[in-house]
Amino acid sequence: MNTVQTPSPQAEAAAERFALRVTARLSSGTDELPYDITERLRASRMQALAKRKKAVAPARLAAPAVVHAGGGSAALGRGGHHDGNSEGGSWWNALVSAVPLLALMAGLVMINIAQDESSVHDVAEVDAALLTDDLPPAAYADPGFVQFLKTSAQAPSR
Amino acid sequence: MATEQELSDFLKSVEKRAFKRSVYHVRNEEAALDIVQDSMLKLAEHYGDKPAAELPMLYQRILSNCTLDWFRRQKTRNALFSSMSDFEGPGEDGMDFDLLEAYSGPEDGERAESAEDLTRRAQIFRSIEAEIAELPPRQREAFLMRYWEEMDVAETAAAMGCSEGSVKTHCFRAIHTLSKALKAKGIEP
Numbered sequence: 001m002n003t004v005q006t007p008s009p010q011a012e013a014a015a016e017r018f019a020l021r022v023t024a025r026l027s028s029g030t031d032e033l034p035y036d037i038t039e040r041l042r043a044s045r046m047q048a049l050a051k052r053k054k055a056v057a058p059a060r061l062a063a064p065a066v067v068h069a070g071g072g073s074a075a076l077g078r079g080g081h082h083d084g085n086s087e088g089g090s091w092w093n094a095l096v097s098a099v100p101l102l103a104l105m106a107g108l109v110m111i112n113i114a115q116d117e118s119s120v121h122d123v124a125e126v127d128a129a130l131l132t133d134d135l136p137p138a139a140y141a142d143p144g145f146v147q148f149l150k151t152s153a154q155a156p157s158r
Numbered sequence: 159m160a161t162e163q164e165l166s167d168f169l170k171s172v173e174k175r176a177f178k179r180s181v182y183h184v185r186n187e188e189a190a191l192d193i194v195q196d197s198m199l200k201l202a203e204h205y206g207d208k209p210a211a212e213l214p215m216l217y218q219r220i221l222s223n224c225t226l227d228w229f230r231r232q233k234t235r236n237a238l239f240s241s242m243s244d245f246e247g248p249g250e251d252g253m254d255f256d257l258l259e260a261y262s263g264p265e266d267g268e269r270a271e272s273a274e275d276l277t278r279r280a281q282i283f284r285s286i287e288a289e290i291a292e293l294p295p296r297q298r299e300a301f302l303m304r305y306w307e308e309m310d311v312a313e314t315a316a317a318m319g320c321s322e323g324s325v326k327t328h329c330f331r332a333i334h335t336l337s338k339a340l341k342a343k344g345i346e347p
Contacts, residue, residue: 015333019305021347022286022336026306029283030174037191041173044195049166051199052206 160210168213169198172307176221179302182291183225197224218303218317282345289339293332300328301336 033041130137139145160168173194180190197220205216290298296318303314304325315322340347 012330015330015337016305018337018347019301019329019333022290023302023306025283025286025347026178026290027175029280029287030178033174033177037177037187038174040191041177041194044191044198045166045169045173047195048169048198048202049162052162052165052202 159207160213164210165202165206165213168210168217169201172214172217173198175302175306176217178287179306180221180225182287182298182302183295184228185291189228193221193224193228196227197221200224214307214309215313215317218307218309222299222317282347285340285343285345286336286347289336292339293335297328297332297335300325301332304329 176194176197177190180193181187184190184193197217200220201213201217205213205220208216290302293301299318300314303309303317304311309317311322311325315325318325
């Protein structure tokens with residue numbers, strides 16, 4: 001066991017030469033890997049390099065990335081503005097990206113007001129018609145008059 | 159910071175050896191391809207911004223860890239399902255050797271000689287591969303890192319997480335075993 005752990009320099013040199021011959025054989029054999037395996041290795045390498053890009057990009061290109069993201073979501077407001085002018089630009093873009101939301105809110109409020117107004121208008125029309133009619137409104141509360149209307153409405157059809 | 163080209167060149171230079179080393183370890187080409195792919199992705203994702211000089215060490219560590227992960231996953235899987243390898247027939251290596259011998263029949267002068275050389279070289283390569291695959295895992299790892307990856311003793315020790323003395327011992331024992339086994343087969347590398 002001791003001889004294995006502390007080899008003489010000559011033995012060590014011989015061992016090293018042997019090891020290098022063995023690994024040279026391995027290298028020459030490995031250079032001739034089948035085509036499908038080399039292709040899969042190449043694909044793995046490409047995939048790894050593509051991943052690297054994503055990992056490194058946010059650190060180096062932080063500001064332009066934010067500007068592009070803002071520009072994308074605010075396409076309604078101003079699609080073409082991509083001058084990446086650091087912080088002012090990003091604030092402006094955040095503001096612009098809120099425009100569609102504000103427009104939506106304003107639209108909803110307007111629709112609500114318009115509907116309220118139209119229902120009030122309808123009620124007012126009915127009231128006006130009742131009040132300007134020859135018949136006094138109190139007549140509608142009289143059960144005898146209602147009966148008279150029913151019978152007179154049926155009469156012409158007979 | 160390593161540029162994309164440097165990272166690409168580095169991966170290109172190590173991918174074949176990494177694949178072969180994984181094959182010796184796990185004895186399955188598909189699994190070895192998966193391990194190499196995993197290790198490349200991890201290196202690029204987590205250490206793509208490191209200096210190019212640090213990449214070899216980092217990659218060796220990642221490759222070792224990915225191989226260990228694979229063994230762990232296999233262990234879990236085998237605990238759940240029965241091992242299909244139990245049902246496989248005996249050694250495929252024998253078949254390959256028969257095939258090569260069958261094709262080495264000489265027909266005409268020069269071509270036959272070069273075919274014989276080719277076969278002989280392939281046989282030596284296969285024998286060396288087989289003997290390396292038979293080495294204990296730590297010895298094989300130390301031997302291949304030290305001489306195939308051309309790392310020095312300190313680097314190998316750091317990558318393997320052991321002392322330099324252990325690396326020297328592993329390497330020397332591996333060489334001893336290999337030379338004995340190859341001599342017994344009558345192979346001079």
